[in-house]
Amino acid sequence: MKKIPKVYCASIATETNTFSPLKTNMKSFKETFFAKPNYHPKTPTLCSALFPLLRKRKSNGEIKLIEGTATWAEPGGLIDSKTWNDLKKLILKEIKNAGKLDIVLLGLHGAMIAKNCVDCEGDLVKNIRKIVGPNVVIGATFDPHSHLSKKFITNTNILTVFKEFPHTDFVETAKNCINLSLKTFNKKIKPRISLFDVKMMTILPTSKEPMRSFVDKIKNLEKDKSILSISIIHGFMAGNSPDLGAKVLVITDNDTNYGNNLSFELGMKLFKLRKKLGPKTYSVNKSLIKAKNLFKNNKKPVLIADIWDNPGGGVAGDSTVLIKKALSMKLKNIALGTIWDPEAVRLCHEAGEKAIINLSFGGKISPTEKPIKKNVLVKKIVKNTFQKFGKSLVPMGDCACITFNNIEIVLNSNRCQTFSTDVFEKLGIEIANKNILIVKSTNHFYNSFHPHVSNIVYASVNGIYPNNPKKNKYTKLKRKIWPIFSDPHGLVNKNENKKR
Numbered sequence: 370m371k372k373i374p375k376v377y378c379a380s381i382a383t384e385t386n387t388f389s390p391l392k393t394n395m396k397s398f399k400e401t402f403f404a405k406p407n408y409h410p411k412t413p414t415l416c417s418a419l420f421p422l423l424r425k426r427k428s429n430g431e432i433k434l435i436e437g438t439a440t441w442a443e444p445g446g447l448i449d450s451k452t453w454n455d456l457k458k459l460i461l462k463e464i465k466n467a468g469k470l471d472i473v474l475l476g477l478h479g480a481m482i483a484k485n486c487v488d489c490e491g492d493l494v495k496n497i498r499k500i501v502g503p504n505v506v507i508g509a510t511f512d513p514h515s516h517l518s519k520k521f522i523t524n525t526n527i528l529t530v531f532k533e534f535p536h537t538d539f540v541e542t543a544k545n546c547i548n549l550s551l552k553t554f555n556k557k558i559k560p561r562i563s564l565f566d567v568k569m570m571t572i573l574p575t576s577k578e579p580m581r582s583f584v585d586k587i588k589n590l591e592k593d594k595s596i597l598s599i600s601i602i603h604g605f606m607a608g609n610s611p612d613l614g615a616k617v618l619v620i621t622d623n624d625t626n627y628g629n630n631l632s633f634e635l636g637m638k639l640f641k642l643r644k645k646l647g648p649k650t651y652s653v654n655k656s657l658i659k660a661k662n663l664f665k666n667n668k669k670p671v672l673i674a675d676i677w678d679n680p681g682g683g684v685a686g687d688s689t690v691l692i693k694k695a696l697s698m699k700l701k702n703i704a705l706g707t708i709w710d711p712e713a714v715r716l717c718h719e720a721g722e723k724a725i726i727n728l729s730f731g732g733k734i735s736p737t738e739k740p741i742k743k744n745v746l747v748k749k750i751v752k753n754t755f756q757k758f759g760k761s762l763v764p765m766g767d768c769a770c771i772t773f774n775n776i777e778i779v780l781n782s783n784r785c786q787t788f789s790t791d792v793f794e795k796l797g798i799e800i801a802n803k804n805i806l807i808v809k810s811t812n813h814f815y816n817s818f819h820p821h822v823s824n825i826v827y828a829s830v831n832g833i834y835p836n837n838p839k840k841n842k843y844t845k846l847k848r849k850i851w852p853i854f855s856d857p858h859g860l861v862n863k864n865e866n867k868k869r
């Protein structure tokens with residue numbers, strides 16, 4: 370009779386911006402998302418989609434399931450040592466208490482760094498392997514904005530990574546991880562991981578070319594039976610990690626040679642595209658002028674993405690640079706969502722809707738900025754609201770819409786990036802009537818906003834986000850990567866040798 374595997378699952382995730390002034394501690398995890406064993410909600414979160422999917426498998430009688438803790442902290446600064454030790458101990462204790470296991474599945478992010486641990490995911494999985502031994506299948510899911518280490522790969526059987534940026538495929542990624550882990554347990558496949566270091570750090574939105582075609586191509590390649598999974602690690606430039614940068618991961622069915630060749634081939638293709646991968650960005654001034662001019666010829670609003678003041682990258686999301694400039698240019702009919710300012714939200718809630726108050730908001734975290742002080746109308750207040758991101762719900766906390774000089778701004782109390790038009794709509798802002806929309810997000814906004822806007826302008830506002838790998842102080846990085854080094858693969862010399 371077929372043995373029903375005993376599966377343990379947990380999710381522990383955040384994305385650490387080691388350059389951020391914000392600190393990440395246990396409170397940050399508990400405030401953002403913390404589900405004790407068996408208390409995971411029915412809806413998946415970005416890194417914990419394994420839970421609802423495994424429950425289905427359990428109810429089908431396919432597995433026995435032991436649910437562990439699932440937690441996620443909004444990206445921020447370095448995790449303190451005690452918090453990391455406590456989280457790790459918690460997971461390891463749950464695994465020890467689970468008894469003999471067949472499969473361990475982990476919903477991770479891959480860019481978690483603590484004061485006492487530069488590779489939290491590698492450290493976690495190494496310790497899990499020590500407990501469960503070599504024969505238990507360990508599967509995990511990652512966000513592509515991660516630093517994949519050799520330590521992690523050595524101790525894991527299966528790793529699947531969101532292919533899309535925006536990460537609209539997080540449920541599919543978890544599904545693939547479960548399928549491959551079960552097949553490994555049932556001895557239907559022998560997964561072998563090949564990893565190629567692309568040696569580059571840039572941003573790789575899949576909503577545009579050339580990354581769109583690249584992802585479609587790897588999806589096609591996965592139809593080949595000997596290829597179990599292909600993933601691209603994009604890297605996360607705000608993390609001071611020795612493993613910083615892009616990587617290509619190919620999992621084959623017991624064909625390491627094929628996997629090595631394919632990961633090399635795909636990795637070098639990606640490297641050759643390096644200068645075309647990121648979106649074209651504009652300065653503060655130019656992005657506003659461009660948006661103003663583009664709107665003249667269109668009926669739909671123009672969207673400006675403030676790509677670096679993105680709480681999803683571990684910064685505050687309270688920059689007022691674009692709005693201050695728009696005010697000085699006397700631009701009208703703009704809506705911005707959101708500025709993170711819990712204190713200002715509280716004052717708006719106390720004053721109530723229709724009140725006119727003197728408010729100081731935004732610009733409170735970055736040392737280079739100052740808040741805006743204005744007489745504002747509190748247009749709408751909402752308690753404990755959410756925005757959708759795919760099948761997941763992202764808490765925005767108490768929010769307020771304030772208006773002044775024909776500009777509407779959404780203030781939120783739970784720090785989060787702009788994922789969807791909910792940010793505006795839940796606060797009573799009709800986006801179709803606006804000239805310019807400003808959001809704080811690198812690319813996760815794309816799918817929700819794209820149908821409602823005529824153009825997207827990517828604004829590169831210099832602030833506290835370490836947006837230039839050439840200038841960032843990566844003290845842990847010992848490998849050569851582009852753009853810090855122009856030719857990390859030594860191609861120029863190789864080509865010269867060929868010519869001779």
Ligand SMILES: [Zn+2]
Nearest residue numbers: 512513514536
């Ligand atoms: Zn990501």
